[in-house]
Structure formats: structure tokens, C-alpha cells
Amino acid sequence: MRNALLLTVLSMALTANAQSVDSLRMDSIMHQLPDVVIKGERPIAKVKGSSIIYDLPRLIEKKSVDNIYDAVKELPGVIEQNDKITLGGLPTTVILDGKVTMMNSTELYSLLRSLPANSIAKAEVMYNAPAKMQLRGAVINIELKHHTDGNAPLQGEVNMALNQKHDARFGERASLLYSKGKLSIDGMYLHSHGRDYSWTDEASHHSLDNGSVHDIISNEISRDTEYGDKFRFGLDYRFADNNVLSFIYNGAYNHKHGSQDMSGNIFGQTDIISHNWLHNLRMDYKAPFGMKVGAEMTYYHNPETQFLNSSLPTGKLSYNVDNNQKVNRWKFFLSQEHHLGNEWNLNYGVVYTTSINNSSQHYIDANSTTGEEPTNSYTHQSENDVNLYAGFDKSFGSKLTTEASVAAEYYHSPNWHHWDFFPTFNITYMPKQGHVLQVGLSYDRTYPEYWAMTNFTTFSNGGYNEITGNPNLKPADEYQFQTVYVMKSKYQLIGWFNYTNNYFVQSPYQRHDRLAISYQSQNFNFQEQGGLQAIVPFKVSQLLDSRFTLMGVWQREKDDHFYDISFDRHIFYVMANLNNNITLSTSPDITLSVDGMIRSKAIQATYDLPASGDVNLSARWLFMKKHAIVRVFCNDIFQTSVINPRINYDRQNLSMDFSCYREFGVSFTYKFGGYKEKTNHTVDTSRFKQ
Numbered sequence: 001m002r003n004a005l006l007l008t009v010l011s012m013a014l015t016a017n018a019q020s021v022d023s024l025r026m027d028s029i030m031h032q033l034p035d036v037v038i039k040g041e042r043p044i045a046k047v048k049g050s051s052i053i054y055d056l057p058r059l060i061e062k063k064s065v066d067n068i069y070d071a072v073k074e075l076p077g078v079i080e081q082n083d084k085i086t087l088g089g090l091p092t093t094v095i096l097d098g099k100v101t102m103m104n105s106t107e108l109y110s111l112l113r114s115l116p117a118n119s120i121a122k123a124e125v126m127y128n129a130p131a132k133m134q135l136r137g138a139v140i141n142i143e144l145k146h147h148t149d150g151n152a153p154l155q156g157e158v159n160m161a162l163n164q165k166h167d168a169r170f171g172e173r174a175s176l177l178y179s180k181g182k183l184s185i186d187g188m189y190l191h192s193h194g195r196d197y198s199w200t201d202e203a204s205h206h207s208l209d210n211g212s213v214h215d216i217i218s219n220e221i222s223r224d225t226e227y228g229d230k231f232r233f234g235l236d237y238r239f240a241d242n243n244v245l246s247f248i249y250n251g252a253y254n255h256k257h258g259s260q261d262m263s264g265n266i267f268g269q270t271d272i273i274s275h276n277w278l279h280n281l282r283m284d285y286k287a288p289f290g291m292k293v294g295a296e297m298t299y300y301h302n303p304e305t306q307f308l309n310s311s312l313p314t315g316k317l318s319y320n321v322d323n324n325q326k327v328n329r330w331k332f333f334l335s336q337e338h339h340l341g342n343e344w345n346l347n348y349g350v351v352y353t354t355s356i357n358n359s360s361q362h363y364i365d366a367n368s369t370t371g372e373e374p375t376n377s378y379t380h381q382s383e384n385d386v387n388l389y390a391g392f393d394k395s396f397g398s399k400l401t402t403e404a405s406v407a408a409e410y411y412h413s414p415n416w417h418h419w420d421f422f423p424t425f426n427i428t429y430m431p432k433q434g435h436v437l438q439v440g441l442s443y444d445r446t447y448p449e450y451w452a453m454t455n456f457t458t459f460s461n462g463g464y465n466e467i468t469g470n471p472n473l474k475p476a477d478e479y480q481f482q483t484v485y486v487m488k489s490k491y492q493l494i495g496w497f498n499y500t501n502n503y504f505v506q507s508p509y510q511r512h513d514r515l516a517i518s519y520q521s522q523n524f525n526f527q528e529q530g531g532l533q534a535i536v537p538f539k540v541s542q543l544l545d546s547r548f549t550l551m552g553v554w555q556r557e558k559d560d561h562f563y564d565i566s567f568d569r570h571i572f573y574v575m576a577n578l579n580n581n582i583t584l585s586t587s588p589d590i591t592l593s594v595d596g597m598i599r600s601k602a603i604q605a606t607y608d609l610p611a612s613g614d615v616n617l618s619a620r621w622l623f624m625k626k627h628a629i630v631r632v633f634c635n636d637i638f639q640t641s642v643i644n645p646r647i648n649y650d651r652q653n654l655s656m657d658f659s660c661y662r663e664f665g666v667s668f669t670y671k672f673g674g675y676k677e678k679t680n681h682t683v684d685t686s687r688f689k690q
Helices: 012-021 056-060 068-072 104-115
Strands: 045-046 050-054 079-080 084-087 090-096 120-126 138-145 154-164 168-180 185-206 213-240 243-264 267-286 291-312 317-339 344-368 377-396 400-412 416-428 437-446 459-460 465-468 476-487 491-501 506-511 518-522 526-542 544-562 565-588 588-598 602-604 608-611 612-625 627-634 645-651 652-658 663-672
Touching: 045 416, 056 068, 056 120, 068 104, 068 120, 068 138, 084 138, 090 104, 104 213, 104 243, 185 506, 506 652, 544 602, 565 602
Parallel strands: 090 138, 465 518
Antiparallel strands: 045 050, 050 120, 079 084, 084 090, 120 138, 154 168, 154 663, 168 185, 185 213, 185 652, 213 243, 243 267, 267 291, 291 317, 317 344, 344 377, 377 400, 400 416, 416 437, 437 476, 459 465, 476 491, 491 526, 506 518, 526 544, 544 565, 565 588, 588 612, 602 608, 608 645, 612 627, 627 663, 645 652
């Protein structure tokens, strides 16, 4: 779910806990905060049109980073919270080698964590992607190394990692690349396994229409056992420069068994067994005269079984339910670029996407004395999307570049049938060496997840919390303006304003007609955000390399019909980050990173979110002629990163507290054959049930 400039997110505890107890997920309460800038005493980035291209390998060469996801977080200004990446105050899409494919943020980030950091060639940052990228909004494009070095046609890397919170999780990864002549073949396999433990305390002061008031106090302890595999195979045949045929297969399997024990005014137990499979195949061809053509197929299957037995103040609830989602998606695209005279460039293309979502909810056994018994449901959703785009860019000497494009999109589904136009405009001005001013305008649309649009109802917290779909949920329209100023190739100032019509998010509501809390994604009138961000890197000799980021955000959210209440809320919050990299020794090669973040209180819908922050430590030791790396870390040292939200608005009175644990980790990586991995492609499952 995209959010224009998010704040912080309710901790992973809410997401993990909610996802383990329901198929129609309870969303996390907040999203993330953002940013981006240019770092380094000598130029570590250059500007090309509306893109800023970073030498990312140099940025991470002394950092405790062993995968691409962690490397992306080291880009100046990028902030990660609740496992989301944001850039320059904007929600951000990460792609590999310019290939935009069918994968959601959860699957994408999981893939990025499975790929070694030393496979990166460079990073291209776009605050406002043109239509030729076949996506809109802020984009980080990671370009990967394609070929082995020298006389070592076979190269590879093995990695083993341990992450310990309350319980431990493990991962083992192997990657190979064979490259000789015109042919290159790559493969990757990752096996992950382990356990999770968390708890949630909830206090609900619940008022009903009959005048009665109920205090519902509950505690839920969640235990999960999970294992999974990710694997890929890629093949490239290079007929000549800019004449390449590619084939990629991505696959994933995950198994999870979770249980929740409830106590307090709600007593009971929930057991959940879930699996999911993802298969993705893509073939594309790049011609030397600027044409690109390709096709992609994605199959996603997520069956889940839940067992619940609980006692509530209103009675008893027990059920055995099978939830199931199957999604098939196909994508076909054709694009063309022309390099005209006088530094004019023209691009145009067409993208066709179609999908079928079959989801079901079958109650095998259900008994309830709390109200109506849950019923079986089935949904069949088909969607078709045709996107036609055209754009140009033009350089006026060495100082001024303009870029403009428009996409005409026809979207057809059971709920929506209409054409839309998505214009994008960027202008880049470089008054002198090392100084850059960028201004961008764009319009975008965000669609809900498939599962959020069903008419299904599932339960958490023993049945007191009801998570329901919304078949009438509308897509959100976002209008965006941002400006970026880079001074002396390293200091950066970013300003932005976003307006999102029909903004949607999932928020709790204490029902007045019965003793239950509803969680449902609903459209608000709008959300608007404006912000300013400053990023200042600095160095102290060769020992300390630091970056300070300060951001201030004004946010407003309005909804005239949030169930039977309305709200129009706004707040100004600030966030500060300080990242430090310390060289402890050059022989042996040992570095230490000390990072800290603090954020003032914020809001989301009727939620009040208290201030939060964290301090993280990590160290890296490079040895065995730079073939071996040991990394150790400790995140959230003071256990202050989790946000415990409160609602005290109108007749709504609810508070939640979540578990928070330090996370320790250690990993060992060994490279052989001078390993530099091949490109990897990602799959869009952004609207699938995870």
C-alpha cells in the first residue's frame, strides 16, 4: 500500500500478529518516513537527465552490508521503517536492471535480501519516474553486474546468517554465475527457517448504543514456526551490444504454522497453517535499434487453514475455516526509443496486463453464541489494463534538461471501467558544477490488494476483532509535486507536497451496536502532506564518515463518513537520523557502524502514535584476501522502536501495547572465483494476500 509520505509504522508486532491470525490481514498502523541525497567528499554520484546515479559499491564498501536490501538503505536519504523503503519523502519502488515486473514490496524486499550486495554495479535514483519506465512515482533502479571477471567463468558466493530476537531465525544462501562468450547463466537458492515470538496487550473501553460500557482487557501471545525456499534461474544470450535475449524464472515456497493464546476478558486459542507458492516466468528481447519486447506470467497460490476456540464477554466462538487465494497474471509489453537530432529523444510503448483472482472462504465447522455465524464466500475478480504512453526529453546545452511524458490507461474490472491520463514532468537545472535543481510534477493511482476487496470476514483476538473486506473500495488518486536541490555534490534539500484523493487505509472502529472491533480498509475524503528534508554528510579525517538527516512533515487526513463518525485531523512531526561509519582498523580491516533515529508523535486516521526511536550497532571484518566477511549487529539496543498506539476520539477508546526485543545477528560470507552476480528480476504481488 502506498502512502505518500508516511510517518512511522506501528511495529512489526502488529503486522506479524495480525497476519498470523487472519487471512484478510489487519494492516500495520503506520507507514514510513522518507528521503535522499548525495554523499562523499569526492563525487560519488552524477546527474543524467532526471536521474541521480550513485556509485553504490563505494557507499557500502566499509559498511556491515551483505545483501542488496541493506545496501539500498545506505543510499543517502533512504529510510527504512517497518520493512519499507522510502526516498525523498516518497513511497518508493525498487527495481533491478530497469525491469519492472509483477512483485509486491513484501516479495520484492524478500528477494533483495536474498541477493548479495557485491552484485551491485550502481544505483539510479528517480524522484519522479517518466512513463517509459512503465511505472510512476519515486524509483530506485539497481543495476547489477552481468559478467564474471578475467579467466574465472564460474563464480559464486555462499552465506550463512543467524538473527536472534526472542527466538532465532536462520538462513543459508548459495549463488552462482557462469559467463563465457555470449552466454551467461545464473542461479540462486535460499533456505530460511526459524521461530518468532511476540505478544500484544489490548485495552478497550467500549461504549454501546444502549448506554452500557465494557472494559475488555486481553493479552495475546503469538508463536510462529516458519520455513521457506527461494530459487531462480536466469539465462542471457548476447548476440551483440544492445542485442540481448533474456529468460528468467523466479520461484518461492513458504510454510508457516502459528498459534495465538488469548487471556484476560478473552480466553482461547487460534491455530493457523498456511502455505504459499509463487512461480514467475519472464522472457524479453532488447534490439539494437531501441526496441524492447517481452512477456511475463505469474502464478500465486496461498491456501490457509484456521482453527479458533474462544470465550468472549458476549459468548463463545469456534470455527474451522479454509481460506484460499489463487492469482494468475500475464503481462505483455512493447516499447521503442529514438535518438533524434539536436539532443531530442522520443519514447513510446504499450503495456497490457490481465489478471484473474479466485479467492474463497469455506467454514467447515462454525458455532457462535456471539451473534451470526460466519458464512462461506467465494469471489472471482478479473482485471484488464491497457497502458499507452509517449514521452520525450531534451537537453538545452549542458545546464538545462526537460523531460515530459503522458500515459493513457484504460482499466476494466467489475467495479471500475474508465480511461485515465497520467502526466509526468521533470526539469533539471545545473547552474554550475556540483549544483543541481530538480522540479517534478506527476499524477498516479494506487489500487487495493485483491484480498482487501473481497466480502470475506476473519477474526483475531479471539473473535473480538473482525477483519472484513470492502468490495466497494476505490483506488486512490495521488497528485505530487517535489523539488530537490543538491549543493556541492553532497548537501541536499528536498521539498514536497502530496494530495491523495480517496486515500485508503485500514483502521479499527469500536462498533456501537455490538461488542466487536471492525478492521476494514475504507476510502477517506483525502490525505495531504507537505514536507521539507535536509541531508548533511560530513567526515572527520579517515576515521569517521557520517550523515545527518532532518525532516519536518505536516499531514492532514479527513473523512466525513468513517462509519458513523467524521474526523479532520492534522499534525506536524519531525524526524532525525544520524548514521556513522567508524574505521576501527585498516589491518585487519574492521569497521563499526552506529546509527540512530528519533521521531516525534504522529497520527494515522483516529490513531495517536507516540514518539519513537532506535539505536543500532553493526561491525564488519574483511579477511582471507577479501574473500571472507564476518558481520555482527545489534538492532534497537534500548528497545524503543515499537510504537504503542492509542485512540481516544469521539466514543472510540482503545490502546495497544506490543512486544519489543533487541535483535542480534551474525553472518558469514565466502566468495570464490571473484564472484559478481548476474541480474535478477522481481515479481509484482503487491495486491496478493501475504
